[in-house]
Amino acid sequence: MSEKISAPIDVNAVMEKAACAAAVFSQLDQEHTDRIVRAVYEAGFNNRVRLAKLAVDETGVGNWRDKVLKNVVATQLVYEDIKDHKTVGIISEDKELGIVEIAQPLGPIFAVIPVTNPTSTVMFKILIALKTRNPVIIHPHSRAIKCSCEAARICYEAALAEDAPEDCIQWMEKTTREETHALMQHPKLALILATGGGSLVNAAYSSGTPALGVGAGNVPVFLERSADIPFAVEQILISKTFDNGTICASEQALVVEKPLAAKVIKEFEKRNARVLSDEEVRRVEKVAYDEERMMMSMAVVGKTAPEIAKLAGIDVPPQTTLLIAPLEGIGRAHPLSAEILAPILAFYVAEDFQNAVNLCIDLNYFGGIGHTVSLFSNDEEKIKQFASVMNAGRVVVNMPSSQGAVGGMYNTLHPSFTLGCGTGGKNITTDNITTKHLLNIQRISRRRVNRRLEHFDKALYLDESLDAKAIEKEYNRNY
Amino acid sequence: MISYIAGPEKLICRFEDRMDTVQCQAVEKEIFEKLQGVGTPIVFDLERVAYIASSFLRICLRACKEAGAERFSLIHVCPEVKKVFKIAGFDRQINIQ
Numbered sequence: 001m002s003e004k005i006s007a008p009i010d011v012n013a014v015m016e017k018a019a020c021a022a023a024v025f026s027q028l029d030q031e032h033t034d035r036i037v038r039a040v041y042e043a044g045f046n047n048r049v050r051l052a053k054l055a056v057d058e059t060g061v062g063n064w065r066d067k068v069l070k071n072v073v074a075t076q077l078v079y080e081d082i083k084d085h086k087t088v089g090i091i092s093e094d095k096e097l098g099i100v101e102i103a104q105p106l107g108p109i110f111a112v113i114p115v116t117n118p119t120s121t122v123m124f125k126i127l128i129a130l131k132t133r134n135p136v137i138i139h140p141h142s143r144a145i146k147c148s149c150e151a152a153r154i155c156y157e158a159a160l161a162e163d164a165p166e167d168c169i170q171w172m173e174k175t176t177r178e179e180t181h182a183l184m185q186h187p188k189l190a191l192i193l194a195t196g197g198g199s200l201v202n203a204a205y206s207s208g209t210p211a212l213g214v215g216a217g218n219v220p221v222f223l224e225r226s227a228d229i230p231f232a233v234e235q236i237l238i239s240k241t242f243d244n245g246t247i248c249a250s251e252q253a254l255v256v257e258k259p260l261a262a263k264v265i266k267e268f269e270k271r272n273a274r275v276l277s278d279e280e281v282r283r284v285e286k287v288a289y290d291e292e293r294m295m296m297s298m299a300v301v302g303k304t305a306p307e308i309a310k311l312a313g314i315d316v317p318p319q320t321t322l323l324i325a326p327l328e329g330i331g332r333a334h335p336l337s338a339e340i341l342a343p344i345l346a347f348y349v350a351e352d353f354q355n356a357v358n359l360c361i362d363l364n365y366f367g368g369i370g371h372t373v374s375l376f377s378n379d380e381e382k383i384k385q386f387a388s389v390m391n392a393g394r395v396v397v398n399m400p401s402s403q404g405a406v407g408g409m410y411n412t413l414h415p416s417f418t419l420g421c422g423t424g425g426k427n428i429t430t431d432n433i434t435t436k437h438l439l440n441i442q443r444i445s446r447r448r449v450n451r452r453l454e455h456f457d458k459a460l461y462l463d464e465s466l467d468a469k470a471i472e473k474e475y476n477r478n479y
Numbered sequence: 480m481i482s483y484i485a486g487p488e489k490l491i492c493r494f495e496d497r498m499d500t501v502q503c504q505a506v507e508k509e510i511f512e513k514l515q516g517v518g519t520p521i522v523f524d525l526e527r528v529a530y531i532a533s534s535f536l537r538i539c540l541r542a543c544k545e546a547g548a549e550r551f552s553l554i555h556v557c558p559e560v561k562k563v564f565k566i567a568g569f570d571r572q573i574n575i576q
Contacts, residue, residue: 016568020533023566027530027559107566163499166533188568 003156003170004149005137009179014137015188017167018108021135022190024165026105028133030088036162037131041079043158044123044151048072051119051154054147059115061302066243067119074120077408077415078127085435087132098446103439105133107190110183112204114196116246116302116341117417118144121195122151124417126169130159132438134190138171139180141196149173184209193433195418205426212433214248214418215425218339218368219401220360221251222386223264224353227376232398233267235376236345239400241321244302245342249372249394249405249419252339253346254324255359261349265324273322274305275347276314281325281336283312288344289335296340305343330362339367357386364390370421370430374401393422393430407432452479481506483513490517493524503534514542521546526555531563539564543573552576 005014028036044051052067086092092101111125122138129136140148152171159168175183180200184192184207192211194204204211223232239250256264265275276284288308290297300308305323309316316323326347330337336346350356364373372394377383387395396404399411408415416432431437456475460466484491492510496502514521521542525531543551552574556564564570 020536020567023536023563024531024533026566027563166500 005172011182015186018135019188021165021167022107025133036164039158039162040155041075045075055119058147062243062246070120074124098448100444102442109134109136110192112194112196113140115141115143118148119151121417126155135168215421217248217371218252219372220253220363221374223256224377226378232376235400239402242402246302247402250402253363255348255356272319275324285335287311300342369424372405391424489520491522495527497530498535500532520550523553
């Protein structure tokens, strides 16, 4: 059985199927739901290598080994995180407060998939949707259709084998812009989970359907004076080279205080990073940044450092891991200070801690508000000082930023491929999206009278001469 | 398992237990053979039905279309099953009591 949706699309038919699936899904208990989720996780996990290779073959972005790890996170780690979540029926009972919470599904979810993490995002969204009894419609990126649809198909077959509702997963092979918008605006759609580029995320928010989106990242990483330099450099390389820098939470710019700068560069060079000359920076700018669209060029996204160097006409050894671009400023005049999902790292030297934090603020606000910032430090006060002035949902400390922000590997954040960026990124949350965001929680509330209000003479409220302090005194008398 | 009670005023089809995908596949042909040529209104009695799959929704919709909306109804529908028809939007097309 295939739930692929081929063009031209009958939007109403797609949504009617999804609504029926939502209806049937609403009857399932926790045990049956969890059986379905387990089966889907196993099927996805068992196909992690094949799907990773498919993704790289089709998109030309990243490398298959790291995409295998992404698929592992999206299946095994996500499953481990959500498997014990209560998502059906009564999920909490507080006798003292008299509140019982009941989890209800949202309804059909439209899942937008990015080109950078196609199969992993498909499987992640399917798992959290099914765990919360929501049918899902997968909308692949136009450059990742085959691998995304294959991931969806594998998950669907596994779900059906456990008697999941028909059409609990649908996937689109090809859509026009009009069909996509019609789906997003359809009255039977409950939610859009939008992970991807700005235009589709904006379309999601403008559709009138509730949406959980993401924002762009421009992650600064600050090596504060108390940082363990070799350790920090190692972690940054783990992050920055992971899948050739395609995770939106990867470090984009490195900021160090002057006394550390030379040592930091030496540690990077020991690990085959190449520091670019001014002339080389200009050459890389030309290939890495699209002046017309004012954003990173797709030509370098997910490419290795030697591939990028070659595009820029720079000769580097084949084992080069990273291109480091020393810059003097931040903004349009310095294109490499913008987000570029590739192994290119802008480099800034700051006079002191305050100057360094100010640089990080500028980077954070240059296209990365709400996303992630990174810090290496062993000074608790400095960590808190730094975090308090950043606008980022994730402040990752002493870890690789890509893996740290995604969660579940180097910290206890929920593993997720949809990272909220808060209002700065025009999102409604800064959370790593997980099951709790896909539930409508009902609350049964039992009578628990407010004792102070009950005993208070409410006629006193009508006395204008009594201010808040006087009322408060009476309100709390003998309490 | 379905039992049929044919009277002068209506044909009642009484369903039992879980109308899941497997069960629906097993009975669909039988139902529509039985309903063929029936001149009286058709009633699906769901008193003993606690769960329905998408295929049962389709059976109801087809029966409603073939009989005509004014001559088809569901009775004794429990709240859990009624909710399914409501979420699917079928309560606008099918008379549910």
